[in-house]
Amino acid sequence: MFKRKQAEIITIPKHIAIILDGNGRWAKRRGLPRTAGHQAGVENIKRIAVHAAKIGVKALSLYAFSTENWNRPKNEVDFLMNLPEEFETRFRDEFEKHDIKVMFSGRKTKISRKNQEILERITERSKLRQGLVLNICFDYGSKEEIVQAIKQIAMNVKEEKTTIEAIDEHMVDDLLYTKELPQLDLLIRPSGEIRLSNFLLWQVAYAELYFCETFWPAFSERELDKAIAEYSRRERRFGGLKG
Ligand code: IPE
Ligand code: IPE
Numbered sequence: 001m002f003k004r005k006q007a008e009i010i011t012i013p014k015h016i017a018i019i020l021d022g023n024g025r026w027a028k029r030r031g032l033p034r035t036a037g038h039q040a041g042v043e044n045i046k047r048i049a050v051h052a053a054k055i056g057v058k059a060l061s062l063y064a065f066s067t068e069n070w071n072r073p074k075n076e077v078d079f080l081m082n083l084p085e086e087f088e089t090r091f092r093d094e095f096e097k098h099d100i101k102v103m104f105s106g107r108k109t110k111i112s113r114k115n116q117e118i119l120e121r122i123t124e125r126s127k128l129r130q131g132l133v134l135n136i137c138f139d140y141g142s143k144e145e146i147v148q149a150i151k152q153i154a155m156n157v158k159e160e161k162t163t164i165e166a167i168d169e170h171m172v173d174d175l176l177y178t179k180e181l182p183q184l185d186l187l188i189r190p191s192g193e194i195r196l197s198n199f200l201l202w203q204v205a206y207a208e209l210y211f212c213e214t215f216w217p218a219f220s221e222r223e224l225d226k227a228i229a230e231y232s233r234r235e236r237r238f239g240g241l242k243g
C-alpha cells in the first residue's frame with residue numbers, strides 16, 4: 001500500500017515574542033568577550049526580523065535590554081547602550097526595503113538623552129510602514145509596565161475620567177506598550193533557560209511557550225520555522241474544550 005505523507009498545515013502566528021538570551025555564553029564558547037556576543041546578537045535581529053516579515057508575521061517583540069540588566073558590569077551596560085546608534089545606521093536600508101515598522105517598548109526615563117532621540121528618530125522614520133511591526137523592548141520590564149498602567153488608571157479615577165466599576169481587561173490592555181499589537185501567540189526563549197525574566201507577563205496569558213537550547217546569535221531562520229511548526233501542532237483551547 002502506498003502511504004502518502006500528510007503535508008503539515010502551518011499557521012503563522014500573528015505576534016511572536018523572543019527573549020534574546022545567550023549572547024554571553026555564545027561568545028564564551030568561542031573564547032570571545034561577552035560584548036562580541038552582544039554584537040552578534042544585534043546582527044541576528046536583522047536576519048530574524050527580515051525572515052519574520054517575509055513569512056507574514058504581523059508583529060515581532062524582541063527583549064533586548066531588561067530593567068534588571070542595569071545590574072551588569074558598567075562596561076557591558078555601556079556597550080549595550082551604544083547599540084541603538086548602530087542599530088539605526090546599520091539596519092536602516094534593510095528595514096526600509098522590507099517595509100518594517102520599528103517601535104520601542106520600555107522606560108524612556110533612564111536611558112540617555114541621545115538614545116531617547118535615536119529611538120524617537122527610528123520610530124518616526126518608519127511609522128507609516130505597513131509591514132511587520134518590530135517591537136524592540138529596551139529598558140523594558142513587565143512589572144514596570146503594569147505598575148505604570150495601574151498608576152494611570154488610579155489617576156483617571158481620581159480625576160473622574162473613569163470609575164472603578166469601568167476598570168476591565170481592555171482598559172489595562174490599552175495602557176500597555178503593546179496596545180497596538182495583536183494578541184501574543186508565541187513566546188520563544190532560546191539558550192536553555194526556562195523562565196520569563198520579567199517579559200510580557202500580562203500578554204503571555206494564553207501564548208504558546210517554546211524553549212530551545214540554541215544561543216540567540218545562532219538562532220537561525222530555520223529555528224524560527226521549527227518553532228512555528230511546533231506552534232502549529234499545538235491545540236489552543238483558551239479555557240474551552242477541544243474544537
Ligand atoms: C542576552 O544575552 C542579552 C542581554 C540580556 C542584553 P546574555 O548577555 O544574557 O547572555 P548569557 O545569558 O549571559 O549567555
Ligand atoms: C533576559 O535575559 C533579558 C533579555 C534577554 C534582555 P537575562 O539573561 O537578563 O535573564 P536572566 O538573568 O537569565 O533571568
Ligand code: MG
Binds near residue numbers: 022023
Ligand atoms: Mg542571559
